[in-house]
Amino acid sequence: MATTPPAEKKVVFPPGAFTSMFGAAAMALILQGGITAAAVIVLIPIPPLGLDCRSLGYIIYGATGIFIVSLTITSTILARISETRERPTVVKRFTAFIAITLRNISFLLAFTNRIGFIVFHCLQFSNFLDNCYCLANVIGRGTDSYMVYTYEGWISKIRNLHIVATVLAAFFVFVYMVSLWVMSVPPDYS
Amino acid sequence: MAAALISLQQIPLELTEDERLLASIPITNSWSQEIGDRLSRRGTWSLAIVKYVAWVVITFAFALVDSFMFGSYEGHATAILWLWLLCLAIGWLWVPTFTRSELRSVPRSSNQRSVKRATTAVRRATTADGPRIPKGRKRFVIDPVPEVNEENEKVKVESIQEDAKREEIDQKASPLSNPTYHQSTTSFRSPPEIQQGHDHLAISVSPNANQSAVSRTRSPKPSVNPETDELFVPQKLTLLNRDEHRLTATFNYSRIMRYLVLVNDVLTVLDKLTGEEDEVGFR
Numbered sequence: 001m002a003t004t005p006p007a008e009k010k011v012v013f014p015p016g017a018f019t020s021m022f023g024a025a026a027m028a029l030i031l032q033g034g035i036t037a038a039a040v041i042v043l044i045p046i047p048p049l050g051l052d053c054r055s056l057g058y059i060i061y062g063a064t065g066i067f068i069v070s071l072t073i074t075s076t077i078l079a080r081i082s083e084t085r086e087r088p089t090v091v092k093r094f095t096a097f098i099a100i101t102l103r104n105i106s107f108l109l110a111f112t113n114r115i116g117f118i119v120f121h122c123l124q125f126s127n128f129l130d131n132c133y134c135l136a137n138v139i140g141r142g143t144d145s146y147m148v149y150t151y152e153g154w155i156s157k158i159r160n161l162h163i164v165a166t167v168l169a170a171f172f173v174f175v176y177m178v179s180l181w182v183m184s185v186p187p188d189y190s
Numbered sequence: 191m192a193a194a195l196i197s198l199q200q201i202p203l204e205l206t207e208d209e210r211l212l213a214s215i216p217i218t219n220s221w222s223q224e225i226g227d228r229l230s231r232r233g234t235w236s237l238a239i240v241k242y243v244a245w246v247v248i249t250f251a252f253a254l255v256d257s258f259m260f261g262s263y264e265g266h267a268t269a270i271l272w273l274w275l276l277c278l279a280i281g282w283l284w285v286p287t288f289t290r291s292e293l294r295s296v297p298r299s300s301n302q303r304s305v306k307r308a309t310t311a312v313r314r315a316t317t318a319d320g321p322r323i324p325k326g327r328k329r330f331v332i333d334p335v336p337e338v339n340e341e342n343e344k345v346k347v348e349s350i351q352e353d354a355k356r357e358e359i360d361q362k363a364s365p366l367s368n369p370t371y372h373q374s375t376t377s378f379r380s381p382p383e384i385q386q387g388h389d390h391l392a393i394s395v396s397p398n399a400n401q402s403a404v405s406r407t408r409s410p411k412p413s414v415n416p417e418t419d420e421l422f423v424p425q426k427l428t429l430l431n432r433d434e435h436r437l438t439a440t441f442n443y444s445r446i447m448r449y450l451v452l453v454n455d456v457l458t459v460l461d462k463l464t465g466e467e468d469e470v471g472f473r
Contacts, residue, residue: 014450039271080447
């Protein structure tokens with residue numbers, strides 16, 4: 001047995017790598033983005049109209065999650081590039097540095113996002129968000145802000161929005177679960 | 191085997207290329223079957239999990255009823271927003287997850303049992319080290335009976351095809367006698383070596399994040415530590431590969447490349463072993 005095999009070139013990206021990564025990212029996108037969108041749909045078209053504290057908080061939460069996924073994918077690609085470089089070149093060190101930095105940033109973001117999510121709900125259900133600032137349409141309206149005191153004419157619209165949002169969320173959950181089931185089933189192999 | 195590989199993508203996985211370990215574990219159907227059976231099971235629906243899921247569903251139903259009856263848009267949005275947790279809880283039951291002790295014991299016991307079975311089974315041995323075999327003749331070798339040391343449950347394997355060259359090493363540190371053999375792994379460069387004639391394959395799982403690491407060194411030859419009789423390769427857990435060795439599926443994103451390289455290597459080897467025997471083994 002030859003103890004010194006010839007130096008072979010490492011495969012930088014194995015076949016199927018990008019398919020797997022972007023498939024997984026797409027599933028995360030479906031679950032996180034779809035559910036966040038369904039939740040925001042309930043909030044946007046009813047008073048306070050537009051982006052208020054709640055819907056903006058939800059959007060920030062969902063967008064941060066998607067952003068974290070993209071950061072980790074970039075980090076993975078850069079880490080692979082770095083570790084397949086044999087010589088300690090500038091590229092190897094630079095990609096490694098970027099990969100590690102992105103990874104740490106994504107962890108920090110994930111932690112703060114999760115904590116912020118829970119804190120946000122605490123604020124929400126303790127009626128802290130029912131202040132004048134959040135009940136009026138502050139964002140994007142400036143001095144034209146107003147506050148809605150009664151929801152008399154909005155009842156049917158709210159109900160329709162609820163139905164739409166529920167159906168949408170159920171659809172995204174269904175797609176996610178089905179694809180997860182399909183992807184996680186081990187094939188019969190003898 | 192494929193089932194095991196698919197289910198093991200949730201954990202750090204390494205492909206050893208230690209020649210002694212590679213040659214000591216026979217690939218039999220039973221071995222791969224056992225690995226596949228024991229490492230491809232999913233989480234089971236226990237009563238507690240069913241109850242938890244049911245509580246979540248009931249709570250969600252209450253939120254929906256509340257929003258539809260009383261127009262509480264806030265509760266509705268919140269209920270929808272937390273739906274991902276239900277998906278994740280059920281999804282964790284579908285993907286195979288293992289404990290560290292399980293990951294240590296399953297490959298080891300499968301290897302040992304497979305070696306025991308191989309003592310009665312006849313298996314083909316073809317190595318590049320062995321004598322040249324005329325084309326068309328098949329060479330069958332009956333494995334020697336391994337000595338089972340009851341005290342420390344170590345099995346020593348002395349393969350016929352290795353006796354000449356590696357006798358002294360095998361006596362000292364047989365790979366199977368080494369409980370931490372998964373440390374003796376190097377980077378993935380298996381197909382060219384194994385193509386040269388190994389008909390055996392070993393996959394080791396590395397549940398120990400602090401000790402086992404996929405080496406970044408290019409040295410293909412593991413060294414033997416005379417004091418501990420352990421095979422080891424000087425390995426360093428760097429900031430770059432640190433996440434790969436964490437034992438949760440959350441860190442799959444950092445393992446995907448290495449995992450796919452491993453799968454390709456294993457499939458290549460299996461194809462070589464099963465499909466092209468005459469070209470590879472019986473030169």
